[in-house]
Amino acid sequence: xxxxxxxxxxxxxxxxxxxxxxxxxxxxxxxxxxxxxxxxxxxxxxxxxxxxxxxxxxxxxxxxxxxxxxxxxxxxxxxxxxxxxxxxxxxxxxxxxxxxxxxxxxxxxxxxxxxxxxxxxxxxxxxxxxxxxxxxxxxxxxxxxxxxxxxxxxxxxxxxxx
Numbered sequence: 001x002x003x004x005x006x007x008x009x010x011x012x013x014x015x016x017x018x019x020x021x022x023x024x025x026x027x028x029x030x031x032x033x034x035x036x037x038x039x040x041x042x043x044x045x046x047x048x049x050x051x052x053x054x055x056x057x058x059x060x061x062x063x064x065x066x067x068x069x070x071x072x073x074x075x076x077x078x079x080x081x082x083x084x085x086x087x088x089x090x091x092x093x094x095x096x097x098x099x100x101x102x103x104x105x106x107x108x109x110x111x112x113x114x115x116x117x118x119x120x121x122x123x124x125x126x127x128x129x130x131x132x133x134x135x136x137x138x139x140x141x142x143x144x145x146x147x148x149x150x151x152x153x154x155x156x157x158x159x160x161x162x
Contacts, residue, residue, distance in 0.1 A: 028060065029060055029141075030057075030058060030059045030060045030061070030128060030140050030141055031057065031058060031128070031141045032055055032056070032057045032071065032126060032127070032128040032141045032142065032143060033055065033056045033057070033143070034053060034054075034055055034126060034143045034144075034146070035054045035055060035056055035102065036053070036054040037051070037052070037053045037054075037146060038051070038052050038053075039051070039148065041146045041147055041148065042147060042148065042149060043148060043149065044148070044149045044150060045109055045122060045148045045149070045150055046109075046113075046150060047109060047110045047113040047114070048109075048110065049108075049109045050106055050107065050108045050109065051073065051106070051107050051109060051124060052104065052105070052106045052107075053073070053104070053105050053126060054102060054103075054104050055071060055102065055103050055104075055105065055126055055143075056101070056102050057071060057096065057100065057101065057102075057103065057128055057141075058099065058100035059096070059099045059100065064099050066095075066096055066097060066098070066099070067095075067131075068130050068131040069095075069096040069128070069129065069130055069131075070093045070094060070095045070096060070129050070131075070137075071093065071094045071096065071103055071105060071126060071127065071128055071129070072085060072092050072093040072094075072105075072126070072127050072129060073085055073092050073093075073105055073107045073124055073125070073126055073127075074092075074124070074125045074126075074127055074142075075112060075117075075118055075119070075122060075123065075124055075125075076119040076122070076123040076125075076145070077117045077118070077119055078116065078117055078118070078119050079117065083125060084112075084115075084117050084118075085112065086111075086112065086115070086117075087107070087111040087112070089111065091106070091107055091108065091111060092105075092107055092111065093105075093129075105126070109122070120150050121147060121148060121149050121150055122147070122148045122150060123145040123146065123147045123148075124145065124146045124148070125142050125143055125144075125145050125146070126142065126143040127139045127141070127142045127143075128140050128141040128142065
């Protein structure tokens with residue numbers, strides 16, 4: 001009888017340890033993950049397209065001030081090794097309200113389509129940021145790039161950049 005209780009106790013402790021270990025491993029660092037996106041990668045987009053993404057995120061740390069965190073969409077730039085997003089309407093970011101959860105970011109590509117900085121074909125990324133100063137932030141996690149195609153022949157889709 002004592003042996004059976006001991007075996008059950010050891011199994012229970014092992015199960016709790018395994019669950020705790022997995023949870024702690026997953027949450028050792030802040031991260032972001034793409035759950036769904038439309039339009040689908042490698043499909044054609046135009047200035048009239050809206051990119052909509054559902055993202056899961058989690059923040060890890062002892063002193064998380066939610067006012068400092070946000071998710072943004074960024075695009076490959078014509079400048080080497082750079083991304084950008086400039087939306088005069090601030091549609092390119094979502095402020096976080098919980099240490100972990102899901103957000104949906106809908107971005108009309110017309111906000112950046114005619115900018116000389118937008119590399120075409122378009123590649124989008126989703127970044128998890130932490131503010132580091134006035135109008136400054138640092139990227140603490142990002143998704144892989146999502147590439148789209150675009151019609152070369154579309155009227156008004158390109159701006160003369162010099």
